[in-house]
Amino acid sequence: MTAAPQVYEVEEGQGDDPIQEAELWHALETTFSSPSYRPPKLPQVAVELLALSGKRNVEVAELVHLLERDSLLATRVVTRSNAPGLGATSPVRSLKAAVVRLGLAELRDLVMEESLGTRVFRAPGYQDALERVRLHSVATAHLARLVATATPFEGDYAFLCGLLHDVGYSTALVALAEGASAGRKPGTPATPLRPVTLLWPALAQVHERVAAHLAPEWKLTDEVRLVIQSHHVLELGGVVHPVAAVVALAEVLASELGFGLVPAATDVPVGLHPFTIDLPGERQRMQALDALRVDARALARLRAEAPARLTAAGLVPAVKAKAG
Numbered sequence: 001m002t003a004a005p006q007v008y009e010v011e012e013g014q015g016d017d018p019i020q021e022a023e024l025w026h027a028l029e030t031t032f033s034s035p036s037y038r039p040p041k042l043p044q045v046a047v048e049l050l051a052l053s054g055k056r057n058v059e060v061a062e063l064v065h066l067l068e069r070d071s072l073l074a075t076r077v078v079t080r081s082n083a084p085g086l087g088a089t090s091p092v093r094s095l096k097a098a099v100v101r102l103g104l105a106e107l108r109d110l111v112m113e114e115s116l117g118t119r120v121f122r123a124p125g126y127q128d129a130l131e132r133v134r135l136h137s138v139a140t141a142h143l144a145r146l147v148a149t150a151t152p153f154e155g156d157y158a159f160l161c162g163l164l165h166d167v168g169y170s171t172a173l174v175a176l177a178e179g180a181s182a183g184r185k186p187g188t189p190a191t192p193l194r195p196v197t198l199l200w201p202a203l204a205q206v207h208e209r210v211a212a213h214l215a216p217e218w219k220l221t222d223e224v225r226l227v228i229q230s231h232h233v234l235e236l237g238g239v240v241h242p243v244a245a246v247v248a249l250a251e252v253l254a255s256e257l258g259f260g261l262v263p264a265a266t267d268v269p270v271g272l273h274p275f276t277i278d279l280p281g282e283r284q285r286m287q288a289l290d291a292l293r294v295d296a297r298a299l300a301r302l303r304a305e306a307p308a309r310l311t312a313a314g315l316v317p318a319v320k321a322k323a324g
């Protein structure tokens, strides 16, 4: 079980000034355009599974064969297929039975959640911040799957879009840490990394653009790419994208339960305040509710069910759900 961290951010203007968007984007573009830059890598099995999940009529044997190449992921798939909530009447022991029980979409989601949990984003100095992004993303993914059940729209990609929607923050933090170490001359002390508290506002401005650097590398489908590159705007071609709206609503619920990107604190010390970075504004909330045709009653049901979804996912809701 993972408790949501309680985080307090220094008031803007206290100490050093936050980095500006243009300066941050310049630093990132310099790193991205360097010949030595390599985007964060997904395990190969996850990349191939993502590609397969966009196809029809994928054979179980093909999936088993793919998973057998990564024993760690294969073990996790068997374990998770026995989790409560999947309606199992008898325990699954073989990889083939686990694949059949989960189905392709759930298998893809599970492998992606496992892959992003431990292996992809590493950056000494920013590990706590990366963990915060991960917790926020996992909570949003599970709640997006819940929100999708309350809408008339196809929710096949809701979990994946929730899981990946803020991947731009993680990619940027890793690139900044790598950029700092790459610029270091041999024998000289390491340049201290800029405190992450001074990065959040500008990261929020650029994280959707940064995600574009991963989409081709990870072979993301067009729908996932569109959502992660525009989840704050919500509108594509003048129409609210339903999965982007699902993600926005899931983020609101995640934040209410202590899993905002920078969680709201309940006992803020004097001089500090909770920082609401990345949270959809009132306009986006209303747009999302309207587009998804989620009324007050449906929202109340989602709020009531959300804590149990997080608990089942191994997360501990930090705040009790509000009624209504």
Ligand SMILES: [Fe+2]
Pocket: 136, 165, 166, 251, 261, 278
């Ligand atoms: Fe987010």
Ligand SMILES: [Fe+2]
Pocket: 165, 166, 207, 231, 232, 278
């Ligand atoms: Fe975001």
